[in-house]
Amino acid sequence: MRRTIVAGLLASLAFPVLAQTPTDPWHAQGRELLADLIAIPTVTHRTEEVKRSVTYLKGRFEKAGINDVIVKDHDGTQSMIVRWKAAGKPKKKPLLLLGHLDVVEALPTDWSRDPFKLIEEGGYFYGRGAIDMKNGVAAITNTILRLKAEGYKPKRDIIIFFSGDEETSGNGAKRATTEWRSLIDAEYALNADAGGGAKLKGGPMLGFGLQTSEKMYQSFSFEARNPGGHSSRPRPDNAIYDLSDALKRLQAHRFEPMLNDTTRAYFQFRQKGEKGALGDAMRRWLANPADGAAADIVEADPTEVGSTRTRCVATRLEGGHADNALPQLAKATVNCRIFPGVEAKAVMADLQKLAGDKVTVSYIDTATPSPPSPLRPDVVKAYTDQVHKRFPGVDIVPQMSAGATDGLFFRSVGIPVYGVDGAWIVVPDDERAHGRDERIPVEAYYGNLDHWYGLVKAVTG
Ligand SMILES: [Zn+2]
Known part of the structure; x- marks a missing residue:
C-alpha cells in the first residue's frame, strides 16, 4: 500500500525543477536492479516468485561482502533481514530500513505493456512495482552496495528488512516485530514505502511528504x-x-x-x-x-x-x-x-x-495500534537536506496516511517509522500504484538512488 503524495500538495506553492542527467555507474547498477526485480512477478499468490526475489537480493548482498543475510521462510512466503555491522563498537542503536518485495497482481491483458518487464519509454520506467515499491527496494539495495564498495564504515548497524506479504497479510512485519524482534531491533526505521514528492505536468514541484503516522x-x-x-x-x-x-x-x-x-x-x-x-x-x-x-x-x-x-x-x-x-x-x-x-x-x-x-x-479483526512517530529533528533534517539537494527550497510536509504499510507494526512496538522515499511523480497522471501501466519518471528514479545514498550516509556517519 502506498500513497505517495498528500493530495493537498496540489494546492500549494510553485518552485522550479532542476534537470538531472543520469550518467554515473551507480545509476546504471540501480537500473539493473530495478529491471531484475520487476522481471520477477512477486504477486500475492505466486510465493515462489517472492523466494526468487529474496534469493536474487541475497546473492547481490553477499557478492558485495555483506554476508549477514537471514532468510525467513514463513506463511508460505519469505522475508529477509540483512545486517551490516558498524565499524567498532557503536554508540547508537541500529538503523532499520524497510521495504516490501511483493506487488499487487497485474494482468498482461489489462496493461498496454508487459507488466513484468522494465520498459523505458517517454521519460518513464514502466512495470509492476515501478512505484510500489521495487523502486524503493532497489534504492535501498543500491545504496548499501555502493557504500560498501566505497569502503564506507557505518557508525551504527544498518539492518534491512524486506517483507514478502505487505500487500496482503503483513505477517512478515508482524513476526519481525514479535518473534524476530532481536534481529530487527533499532532506534528507528526509514520506510521506502511512503513519503515522496508530487509535481504538476510541465509545472512546478509541489512538495515532498515525510510520513510519520498511519491510521x-x-x-x-x-x-x-x-x-x-x-x-x-x-x-x-x-x-x-x-x-x-x-x-x-x-x-x-x-x-x-x-x-x-x-x-x-x-x-x-x-x-x-x-x-x-x-x-x-x-x-x-x-x-x-x-x-x-x-x-x-x-x-x-x-x-x-x-x-x-x-x-x-x-x-x-x-x-x-x-x-x-x-x-x-x-x-x-x-x-x-x-x-x-x-x-x-x-x-x-x-x-x-x-x-x-x-x-x-x-x-471483526484485531487492529494493530499505530502511535504517530515523533518528528525527530535529525530525521527531518536529513530528509530535507537530501530533497533540497535536488529541489532547493521545496516544501517538506509531515504526512499521516489514511491507509497503512508494514510501518504500523514497527510503530506499534515502539520503533518510530519515517516514510522518507525521495521519488516523485506527476500528479495525477502517475498515481498508478496497484493500477494499470504503473510507472515512475526516469529522472525521479535516478534522483531517488542519490537521495537514499545521501540519507543513509547522513544518519549512520
Ligand atoms: Zn507498498
Missing part, C-alpha cells in the same frame, strides 16, 4: 437479531429496520476532530495555499482545536477526507434468509480508520452507543 485499520460487525416469523404477519420490530436505523445514525455521525504534530504541521502548510473558505476553516481550527465546526468543513473537502479524525463507514451488508420470512439476522461490516493514538475499544464504545440496544457491535 489504524479496524473493522466492526453490526448485528441485529430478531425472532422472525412469517412475512404475511410483520412484527413491529425487524432486524433489517433495526440495522438500517443504526447505519443511518452512523452515516450522520462525525467523530471528535483531532490534531497531532504531523497533521498540525501539515495543515499549517496547507492553509498557506488556501485563500478561500477552506483555508479560513483550517486557520480557525488551527487557532482553536476545539472548533469542531471548522474541522467539519475541512473534513468535508475531498482532498482532506479522513485527515481530521477517525472515520467509519459501512462496507458490507447481509440479512434475511427467505423472500417470505421476517429476517432473523441483519448484519453489516463497518470499516474504521482510527486516528493514531485512539484506542479501538473507545471507538467500539462510541459505535455501540450510536447503534443502540437493538444492534450488537463487535470486533
